[in-house]
Amino acid sequence: MSDNKLKQVVVYGLGAMGRPMARNLHQQGLLVGIKNRTEGKSKAMQNELGLTAFESDSEMFQAADTVLTCVSADQDLMDVVAGFIDDLKPGSTVIDCSTVSPKTARTLADDLASRGIAFMDAPVSGGVEGAKKGTLSVMVGAEREEYKRASEVFAAIGSQITHVGKVGQGQATKAVNQVMVAGVAQAVCSALAFAENCNLDMKKAIEVLSAGAAGNWFLDNRGHTMVKDEFNVGFKLQLLHKDLKICQEALKDLGADLSVVDQSIEDYAQLMDMGHGDDDISGLIRLRRAAFNNQES
DSSP: OTTSOOOOEEEEOOSTTHHHHHHHHHHTTOEEEEEOSSHHHHHHHHHHHTOOOOSSHHHHHHHOSEEEEOOSSHHHHHHHHHHHGGGSOTTOEEEEOSOOOHHHHHHHHHHHHTTTOEEEEOOEESHHHHHHHTOEEEEEESOHHHHHHTHHHHHHHEEEEEEEESTTHHHHHHHHHHHHHHHHHHHHHHHHHHHHHTTOOHHHHHHHHHTSTTOOHHHHHHHHHHHTTOOOSSSBHHHHHHHHHHHHHHHHHTTOOOHHHHHHHHHHHHHHHTTOTTSBGGGGHHHHHHHHHHHHO
16 A cells, blocks of 8 residues: 555645645645635636646536645534535545644544544644645644654645554644644743833844744744734634643643643633634733833833
8 A cells, every 4th residue: 555655636625735835736746636625716716727627626626636724623624524525536535734633633534434444634834834835734634554654744834743642643743733832932022021111122122032942943033023013924713712622621631731732722812802713822922011000000
């Protein structure tokens, strides 16, 4: 089976991550079709890439050996898979790059296995920038032979591809990733709000901080934008809020909780209530600045 590579991919979900992933698969000659729940996005991208127009979605899915899904939430994933499951050939594979719970991944794997279809949970990290450059970090939960079959698909979308274990372990790794992302965002947004209130030259402060032990991806890629109040550059905070709820459930199953998760859920919920749900996660600095303003008053 290991030489039976997957080469005919349909991408389902053309959001901020799915669109560039589809473009990269197309560049490698691996994309046969695209699908989105809002048809306009599919049509526009089909024209952009010059993709074959199938008579029906059923015909498109039957032509594929792989469906790569990238949607927003667990129920969305369950719904879209239910919509195409009858059209997939036995021996084909579903690769899910969404962020959902490990339980959802395992449930889908069981449902698909009963029809002779493989499933891999392959959540990604690296932001919209990584999706565009094809440099995502991909955390794959799958049987090893299935993982090997998908090597060309993964190489088209990412630069750090890691087989982390069986189905569900990819999502567990992503949950750990999101706890770290939330913690780094808390630290950087708090520190930069502090720096602003010390009247530092923010350009110089970010440069020197990035060069030392405090340096990190978030500071490098969001530091300069957030101090300019530009919050439309990356991962939407309402999606991190959703991901952290998954982390919270996984922690509950382990009989534990983490304050950084609980605090971040509370903070991002507050920002969503204020109408900032579409901000990227660096919008958290709004609350950290407000804390300093409250001290002054």
